[in-house]
Amino acid sequence: MNILPIIDNRKNLFKKADFELVYYSHLVAKKFGGKVKAVVIGAHSEAGILGKYGADEVIGIDYNGTFDTSVFSTIIKKISDDYIAKLIVLPHTSSGKPLIGSVAIKLNAASVSGVLNIPEMENNSFIFKKGTYSSKAYSNIKTLSEKVVVSLMTNSFSPVEVGSPVPVSAISMEFVSPKVKVVAVEKAEGKIPLTESDIIVSGGRGLRGPENWGVLIDLAEALGASTACSRPVSDVNWRPHTEHVGQTGIVVRPNLYIALGISGAIQHLAGVNNSKTIVVINKDPEAPFFKAADYGIIGDLFEVVPKLTEAIKRFKGGN
Numbered sequence: 001m002n003i004l005p006i007i008d009n010r011k012n013l014f015k016k017a018d019f020e021l022v023y024y025s026h027l028v029a030k031k032f033g034g035k036v037k038a039v040v041i042g043a044h045s046e047a048g049i050l051g052k053y054g055a056d057e058v059i060g061i062d063y064n065g066t067f068d069t070s071v072f073s074t075i076i077k078k079i080s081d082d083y084i085a086k087l088i089v090l091p092h093t094s095s096g097k098p099l100i101g102s103v104a105i106k107l108n109a110a111s112v113s114g115v116l117n118i119p120e121m122e123n124n125s126f127i128f129k130k131g132t133y134s135s136k137a138y139s140n141i142k143t144l145s146e147k148v149v150v151s152l153m154t155n156s157f158s159p160v161e162v163g164s165p166v167p168v169s170a171i172s173m174e175f176v177s178p179k180v181k182v183v184a185v186e187k188a189e190g191k192i193p194l195t196e197s198d199i200i201v202s203g204g205r206g207l208r209g210p211e212n213w214g215v216l217i218d219l220a221e222a223l224g225a226s227t228a229c230s231r232p233v234s235d236v237n238w239r240p241h242t243e244h245v246g247q248t249g250i251v252v253r254p255n256l257y258i259a260l261g262i263s264g265a266i267q268h269l270a271g272v273n274n275s276k277t278i279v280v281i282n283k284d285p286e287a288p289f290f291k292a293a294d295y296g297i298i299g300d301l302f303e304v305v306p307k308l309t310e311a312i313k314r315f316k317g318g319n
Contacts, residue, residue, distance in 0.1 A: 001034035001086035003053075006076055006134050008095050010064055012043035017196050019159035024152055025089050026054020026162060026309045027118050033087070039079050041072065044168050051166030058168045059083075068178035068186075073086060078106055078173060085147070091160075092151040093195060097229065099296040100151050109147035116156050134247055134270035136180040149211050153309075154195045192226055194245060199225035199256045201270075202245060203233060206261015206301060210238040215305050216260055222312040228252070230262050246271035260301045264289025267284055 007014075025036045027173055035056045039048040044060025051058070078087060078101075088103060092097035092114050116138075117129040125142050128150060132139045137297045194200060201220040207213060218228045219231060227243060234244040245252050247269035247270035257275035262268060268294055272278065277299040280293040281301050297304055 001029075002083050003034055003036050003087045003089065004076070004080060004083065004085045005036065005038050005048075005089040005093075005101075006072075006096075007038060007040045007050075008047075008067070008072075009040050009044065009047070010042035010067075012046075013253065014046070015048065015193075015196060017154050018157065019050070019090055019094070021091055021152060022050050022053040022055050022161070023140060023159040024118075024157050025087075028089075029054070029056075031118055032121060037083055037085070039076070040168075041075060044170065047168045050162050052161045054162050055166055058166055059261060060168045060170045062172060062233065063175065066173070066178065066182040068180055068182075069098050069102045070179045071175050071214035072099055073106050074176050075173065076103050077106040080147070081170075088147070088149040090149065090151045092153045097152045100149055105148045107147050107149065108145065109149050110145040111278060112141045112143065113148045113151045114153050115150045116153055116169050131274065134266075135274050136270075153253060155198075155255070160180035179266070194226055194228055194243070194250050194252050197226035197252070197254050199223050199258075199262065200228050200245070200252060200254045200275075201225045201258045202230065203239070204230040204262030205232050206263075207233075207238075208261075212302070213239070215309075216250055218304055219258070219260075219309045219312075222309045222316070223256075223258075225256075229245065229267065230265075230268050242262075259289055260291055260305060263275035263287045264292060272301045281308075 003025045005025040007018045022038050029036050037057045038055040040060045041061045041063050047058045090099055100111050100113055112128045114130045115128045118149045119126040119128045127140050127142045129138055188278055203216045228245045229239040229243045231244055231246050233239050236242045246268040251271045253274045255276045257272050258279045280289045280294045280296045283300050283306050285298045
């Protein structure tokens with residue numbers, strides 16, 4: 001079978017999430033047989049690098065317009081039909097999530113969003129695992145159609161180099177007219193997206209005000225981490241809304257999540273509880289976050305965090 005990981009590279013910058021998508025497809029192909037044909041929409045002159053992460057072939061589509069589900073889903077359908085793909089793999093991101101339904105409809109395919117595993121097979125049908133009830137439980141979803149479209153949760157698989165660069169086949173095609181006109185796009189520049197961050201340091205109301213955020217930033221810089229915050233913090237404009245993590249903000253899955261002065265309301269936990277390791281620093285021993293933490297420090301963050309930051313700097317300096 002052919003597996004098509006779909007990569008949006010209109011900014012000509014391959015990201016860790018792109019390599020993860022290809023590597024995941026490689027693992028599925030390795031288990032069930034088949035070829036990984038990575039589809040790169042946008043700049044693809046350097047796309048051969050995807051072969052390092054398991055792509056058997058790279059298909060490049062020249063497109064530098066704005067993101068539009070009708071345009072992207074039409075491109076994906078044509079490539080899927082031409083290459084007789086059984087599995088389409090999208091990222092579970094702001095672009096992948098709106099695409100999955102549109103692509104599934106065009107292909108008359110099953111769809112499973114936010115998958116977490118290499119699927120099992122039963123009677124020629126895939127069985128995927130995904131989080132449910134804000135990831136407090138897991139569901140096993142069995143697909144019943146010949147073609148399947150899935151979106152992969154970020155940071156579910158660490159990409160590993162398993163091959164070498166491969167040739168890129170450039171394909172030209174006519175694009176449908178977008179159904180939506182994008183007037184302007186405002187993005188936070190110069191930061192690793194929180195969904196792709198390996199380490200996140202996050203702050204809550206326990207920091208008492210925006211003027212105290214330096215203690216958090218110092219720790220983040222020492223760790224090479226991204227910064228985030230709870231909803232109450234972004235609601236009062238202490239920090240930008242692009243840093244708000246939680247059920248109503250950005251859902252993250254870093255290797256390490258450090259919470260400073262965050263009580264751990266259920267809405268916040270729903271957005272971070274799939275982090276591989278959670279560290280909580282809070283002076284309230286009854287803070288709910290401690291129940292979800294792998295490690296906890298009960299103490300004043302303004303005393304604990306500077307000492308932690310200095311210890312990390314000393315450790316890095318000696319190594």
